[in-house]
Amino acid sequence: MSNGPPDPDVEQLQLAVSDSPRPSRPSAVSASLTFGWRALLKIKHVPEQLFDVTVFPIMFLLLFTYLFGGALAGSTDAYLQELLPGILAMTVVFITIYTGVTLNDDIDEGVFDRFRTIPVWQPSVIVGALLGDAVRYTIASTLVIVLGVALGFRPAGGIVGVLAAVALLLVFSFSLSWIWTALGFVMRTPESLMGVSMLILFPLTFVSNVFVDPRTMPGWLEAFVAINPVSHLVTAMRGLMHGTATAGEVGIVLLLSVALVVVFGPLTMYLFRAQQ
Amino acid sequence: MTDRQRGSEDYTNRARSGDAETHEPHVHARSATLDERRGGRGQTSEPTDDDPAPLAIEIAGLVKHFGETKAVDGIDLQVPAGGIYGLLGPNGAGKTTVIRMLATLLQPDAGTARVFGDDVATAGDAVRERVSLTGQFASVDEDLTGRENLVLLARLLGYSRAGARERATELLDAFGLTEAATRQVKTYSGGMRRRLDIAASIVVTPELLFLDEPTTGLDPRNRNQVWDIIRALVANGTTVLLTTQYLDEADQLADRIAVIDEGRIIAEGTPGELKASVGSGVLSVRLRDPARREAARDVLQPVLDAPVVRESDPAALSARVTDSGRVTRAFEALSHSSIEVSEFTLGQPSLDEFFLTVTDRSGRAEAAAADGSEGSGSAEGAGNAESAATTRTVATADRVENRSGNRPASDSKRRSQ
Ligand SMILES: Nc1ncnc2c1ncn2[C@@H]1O[C@H](COP(=O)(O)OP(=O)(O)OP(=O)(O)O)[C@@H](O)[C@H]1O
Numbered sequence: 001m002s003n004g005p006p007d008p009d010v011e012q013l014q015l016a017v018s019d020s021p022r023p024s025r026p027s028a029v030s031a032s033l034t035f036g037w038r039a040l041l042k043i044k045h046v047p048e049q050l051f052d053v054t055v056f057p058i059m060f061l062l063l064f065t066y067l068f069g070g071a072l073a074g075s076t077d078a079y080l081q082e083l084l085p086g087i088l089a090m091t092v093v094f095i096t097i098y099t100g101v102t103l104n105d106d107i108d109e110g111v112f113d114r115f116r117t118i119p120v121w122q123p124s125v126i127v128g129a130l131l132g133d134a135v136r137y138t139i140a141s142t143l144v145i146v147l148g149v150a151l152g153f154r155p156a157g158g159i160v161g162v163l164a165a166v167a168l169l170l171v172f173s174f175s176l177s178w179i180w181t182a183l184g185f186v187m188r189t190p191e192s193l194m195g196v197s198m199l200i201l202f203p204l205t206f207v208s209n210v211f212v213d214p215r216t217m218p219g220w221l222e223a224f225v226a227i228n229p230v231s232h233l234v235t236a237m238r239g240l241m242h243g244t245a246t247a248g249e250v251g252i253v254l255l256l257s258v259a260l261v262v263v264f265g266p267l268t269m270y271l272f273r274a275q276q
Numbered sequence: 277m278t279d280r281q282r283g284s285e286d287y288t289n290r291a292r293s294g295d296a297e298t299h300e301p302h303v304h305a306r307s308a309t310l311d312e313r314r315g316g317r318g319q320t321s322e323p324t325d326d327d328p329a330p331l332a333i334e335i336a337g338l339v340k341h342f343g344e345t346k347a348v349d350g351i352d353l354q355v356p357a358g359g360i361y362g363l364l365g366p367n368g369a370g371k372t373t374v375i376r377m378l379a380t381l382l383q384p385d386a387g388t389a390r391v392f393g394d395d396v397a398t399a400g401d402a403v404r405e406r407v408s409l410t411g412q413f414a415s416v417d418e419d420l421t422g423r424e425n426l427v428l429l430a431r432l433l434g435y436s437r438a439g440a441r442e443r444a445t446e447l448l449d450a451f452g453l454t455e456a457a458t459r460q461v462k463t464y465s466g467g468m469r470r471r472l473d474i475a476a477s478i479v480v481t482p483e484l485l486f487l488d489e490p491t492t493g494l495d496p497r498n499r500n501q502v503w504d505i506i507r508a509l510v511a512n513g514t515t516v517l518l519t520t521q522y523l524d525e526a527d528q529l530a531d532r533i534a535v536i537d538e539g540r541i542i543a544e545g546t547p548g549e550l551k552a553s554v555g556s557g558v559l560s561v562r563l564r565d566p567a568r569r570e571a572a573r574d575v576l577q578p579v580l581d582a583p584v585v586r587e588s589d590p591a592a593l594s595a596r597v598t599d600s601g602r603v604t605r606a607f608e609a610l611s612h613s614s615i616e617v618s619e620f621t622l623g624q625p626s627l628d629e630f631f632l633t634v635t636d637r638s639g640r641a642e643a644a645a646a647d648g649s650e651g652s653g654s655a656e657g658a659g660n661a662e663s664a665a666t667t668r669t670v671a672t673a674d675r676v677e678n679r680s681g682n683r684p685a686s687d688s689k690r691r692s693q
């Protein structure tokens with residue numbers, strides 16, 4: 001417009017100044033959903049960000065099935081039944097770090113300043129972003145499962161079992177993400193954030209029962225695997241997919257999820273407010 | 277003649293003539309009564325009034341340090357509700373830091389700041405209900421389209437789905453962004469981004485609007501438009517706290533101005549009061565033939581009885597004068613000496629002069645030692661100190677380039693904390 005004639009006349013400017021009363025605040029849920037919508041819009045405009053949720057799962061599944069399958073379980077087919085729930089958990093847990101990276105980018109962009117000065121339920125900024133991420137996790141899960149079935153994965157728990165396992169995974173990932181959001185405020189660059197996140201994620205995912213039976217490990221390692229939340233997640237997901245899950249197995253994952261949110265939720269919000 | 281046209285004429289006329297007093301008051305009522313009541317130019321604006329004017333902002337002993345940098349170093353300030361208040365200062369003075377504290381983006385280290393009575397440190401949520409911020413750097417989502425940005429904010433502020441869309445359309449129309457509405461913001465020009473940013477700040481009309489250098493990098497037309505929007509908001513009852521590098525802008529818009537340097541307020545008052553405190557006018561003379569400059573200087577010096585300064589323009593001279601009678605005689609003397617003059621203007625002291633005088637007074641030497649990196653603004657300013665009245669447009673163009681070039685550095689500065 002800077003080079004054209006349309007002089008927005010004063011009348012129109014008056015129109016820009018709303019004299020209607022301020023609408024009442026949106027509810028926490030509504031605000032979170034709106035931020036979730038923003039995350040989806042970002043996926044729409046920058047579809048490249050789906051790269052990680054498509055390539056990671058496929059790569060992980062093929063790599064581990066054929067690399068370890070024959071050696072560890074005699075046949076890839078048998079191994080796949082055990083491995084797939086683990087790979088699924090690992091893939092999605094890995095992808096959660098992008099939540100922190102996205103947040104870190106957002107802070108740089110300055111748009112966060114705007115979000116921090118509007119009167120909404122402040123955690124909705126983060127909750128909304130995590131809801132948007134849940135969509136990404138769902139895409140990744142679907143890919144892994146479809147590819148798994150094509151390779152010979154036959155879950156005894158049926159569709160219901162698989163859906164329940166994915167739901168549990170989404171809950172856990174949502175909760176785990178609060179670690180990354182807190183870190184997203186502490187770390188100054190996406191690179192350093194990635195570094196630290198990897199440092200946490202590698203032991204969390206590899207030193208678990210995803211690939212091998214913990215009974216084959218030395219005692220101290222087995223002890224870590226036994227308390228590793230990802231191990232509990234994988235156990236519960238295997239149970240759900242194969243129809244053998246106990247309430248205790250699922251319950252402990254839910255409990256861990258709540259604990260993660262209770263600790264890292266308020267910490268994130270504190271850092272959110274203190275962020276300069 | 278519409279107000280906007282008058283605005284742009286002011287802009288060009290004043291740039292030449294340096295006559296800061298010719299422009300008319302604008303659509304909003306200048307709060308003359310307020311000025312009268314408050315009188316004088318008290319350093320910290322003690323409320324001497326009997327009638328307790330409602331205060332939009334009340335700052336006492338505000339401090340914010342970043343490591344060794346004393347960004348804000350003990351500021352007291354009172355901003356009355358209604359009208360436009362200008363915060364003026366060189367680069368690194370602490371303007372943005374003050375505004376960020378007021379907008380609840382930064383916690384003060386010491387002191388208090390209240391917005392309509394609510395403490396920004398303890399009642400942030402109540403403050404956010406009443407204020408809105410257009411930051412120094414655009415705070416819109418670059419990946420989304422202009423429309424999506426506005427709809428998003430409207431939704432977050434409580435508009436219904438349909439209401440949000442309607443409001444977005446209204447704003448896009450008013451800001452001349454309709455054509456670009458469905459493009460991602462990252463494809464916008466600087467001016468478009470700025471307008472979208474301001475639109476985003478007034479989705480709901482705030483009671484108090486912070487504008488941190490709202491017109492930096494805008495061409496004169498867009499700048500006038502932003503001024504019009506600011507005036508329309510003020511006419512509607514919004515209080516505006518504005519920071520700016522352009523003294524011209526502060527002069528045009530602000531009812532009162534606080535000059536801030538090195539984290540402290542060094543002067544406060546109406547634009548008129550501040551200019552009056554400089555005390556003298558500036559005579560600018562431009563010759564047809566630069567070769568005659570020394571001759572002209574020899575003629576002028578004794579008549580004016582004041583130092584005649586050689587401007588960077590090889591054909592121009594200037595001098596500070598207190599007695600207008602001498603100016604008349606100087607003109608006659610030049611005519612008699614047959615030196616051809618292309619321009620001969622007597623300007624009121626401009627805010628530029630005031631600004632440079634006071635920021636100089638507060639000790640440039642110290643500042644340079646303490647903070648070398650931020651010194652460029654004042655150095656650049658010093659270049660046109662003596663020619664403030666006549667070279668304003670040139671100075672403005674410099675600033676625009678300088679500022680837009682600044683962006684990445686400032687961004688990384690923000691993060692490096
Ligand atoms: N987050 C930060 N971390 C470290 N130093 C900072 C930070 N923010 C501001 N500063 C420093 O505080 C001082 C005041 O900065 P501020 O941005 O408030 O100045 P300003 O008056 O807005 O300047 P400008 O006209 O350049 O925008 C500067 O020396 C700046 O380097």
Ligand SMILES: [Mg+2]
Binds near residue numbers: 371373412
């Ligand atoms: Mg600033």
